Amino acid sequence: MTSPKLLAISGSLRAEATNTKLMREAARLFGDHEYTEADIAFPLYDADDEVAQGVPKKVQKVAAQIAAADAVIISTPEYNKGPSGVLKNALDWISRVEGNPWNDKPVAVMSAAAGRAGGERAQMVLRGFMVPFRPRILQGPEIHLAASSQAFDENGHLTGEIYVKELTALMVALRRMI
Secondary structure, eight states, rough: OOEEEEEEEEEEOOOHHHHHHHHHHHHHHHOEEEEEEOOOOOOOOOOHHHHHHOOOHHHHHHHHHHHHHOOOEEEEOBBBOOOHHHHHHHHHHHSSSSOTTTTTTTEEEEESSTTTTTHHHHHHHHHHHHHHHHHHHHOOOEEOOGGGGGGGGGTOBHHHHHHHHHHHHHHHHHHHHH
């Protein structure tokens, strides 16, 4: 049997983003798999640009990666009580691609943030954003990584035992959903 294809999408473009670290840690805990990180540094969605130039190749590539993946991990920061603009923009662009790569796709969502709620509100809003695409979003365990800048060691591994336990359980559930 081949290894499952796992696509990871970080809602942060920062080089040392804790959401990127969180999704990489999730992938490590997932076990054997083929791993790809999506690049969602897309231009801002503008319907006039889409009409004039079509859907950018970068967007088409990520849509194809979603379609080819057996499962997707999305990790979002919380900006002003919601997901990042870059993540929302990516979802909007991907919705413009022919077909629906998200349809029936197993998806695990998680969040990492500086605040004590760990991005819980952003994650709830993200789940709402995903409804029109009809993926199969895991309902738990929920991962809301609080004080995320202090949550990883020098190797990028989570240091909190409860977070490792819950993230492992989420990845076991995602693997079962495939």
